[in-house]
């Protein structure tokens with residue numbers, strides 16, 4: 185059997201949101217590269233499927249028409265007007281940003297919910313084959329340091345492909361082969377969550393404006409249950425818990441999830457006539473607080489491989505796309521100067537974490553609290569009328585403004 189050899193300056197491993205964004209941005213900069221993914225697309229990814237305004241902001245950097253023409257018009261994207269929280273004390277709180285939709289300004293959704301098979305495929309279709317040599321169904325099995333660069337051993341069905349590259353970008357998710365090769369894949373339970381998802385049909389009591397729903401069960405602190413509305417009467421239903429707490433209390437989250445749906449006073453009536461569309465699917469969430477080193481000589485990490493999920497919300501699609509966007513700017517300078525050593529990337533870590541600082545702090549603070557105070561804190565914070573008003577009248581409107589109007593600045597200097 186012959187082995188195909190590909191030579192390149194940059195090889196991206198993984199074409200999920202983080203890898204695809206890196207590739208799309210490199211192509212916009214006119215930089216040739218290779219991008220490989222073990223899966224053929226469309227492919228599923230275990231996720232809550234909720235696209236936040238960070239996603240919208242990066243899509244607007246790529247091409248604003250994606251949001252206005254594709255997300256808002258494709259039948260597999262549900263536009264959501266806001267959030268509904270169900271607090272540990274049973275109270276319901278709805279946060280919907282006030283928007284001016286009377287003077288011909290189209291109200292802007294605060295979230296979109298789309299199955300990842302559809303959203304990730306939409307992104308992969310934006311990869312520009314004038315600059316990107318995209319190899320799907322191609323799994324990287326082994327990585328070796330060779331000279332000043334790397335040799336990646338990949339398999340596509342029974343065909344072997346070896347990629348010689350100066351730079352490798354690990355965009356291959358939480359179980360990253362790049363991370364394993366760099367001997368950096370250690371699960372830090374204090375900054376990791378266990379989560380699972382199950383698609384359902386006809387869950388009762390969904391909001392007519394597609395509010396995403398977050399339920400904090402009183403008996404299970406440091407966790408939340410979600411119901412995110414999808415088109416066609418379907419919903420992404422799931423549950424996640426901080427890993428350190430699940431381990432400390434020996435909680436099996438699959439069992440906890442099933443029990444909540446069957447017996448919880450708030451959830452059970454809503455699921456009485458609903459139908460599950462699949463078995464539960466679990467996966468880990470590597471959160472930003474662990475500050476994993478994300479760069480080195482000839483390598484960068486993006487997305488889950490870099491552990492950049494927002495620790496307060498569990499959202500990693502937007503933060504992953506942000507890291508890909510930022511990585512492309514550092515790679516552009518490397519290509520221009522023909523230098524791929526660690527010194528070129530020292531400011532990369534700062535640039536990906538500077539937008540996550542507040543969330544990292546809040547998560548550390550909240551998780552240091554005793555369980556009872558954690559639940560009381562959520563009750564007090566989210567029932568507070570001043571905070572609700574501030575969120576809906578100021579904060580959420582500011583997020584929307586930023587996502588549509590403010591370019592993302594990347595500072596390459598250390």
Ligand SMILES: Cc1cc2nc3c(=O)[nH]c(=O)nc-3n(C[C@H](O)[C@H](O)[C@H](O)COP(=O)(O)OP(=O)(O)OC[C@H]3O[C@@H](n4cnc5c(N)ncnc54)[C@H](O)[C@@H]3O)c2cc1C
Pocket residue numbers: 197198199200201202203220221222223229230231232233234235236322323324325355356357358359360361379380381422466467468469486487488489493498499500501502504
């Ligand atoms: C249950 C759950 C719910 C979540 N809910 C949300 C949510 O609602 N909103 C949100 O924003 N985030 C959510 N997240 C987090 C989000 O799913 C991730 O942060 C996001 O997918 C990260 O994107 P990525 O591109 O880094 O990695 P991935 O999406 O994991 O993509 C990695 C890609 O690498 C490929 N790959 C892997 N190994 C190899 C290899 N050896 N060779 C070649 N290719 C390889 C894979 O096929 C895959 O396509 C959730 C996570 C979980 C587990």
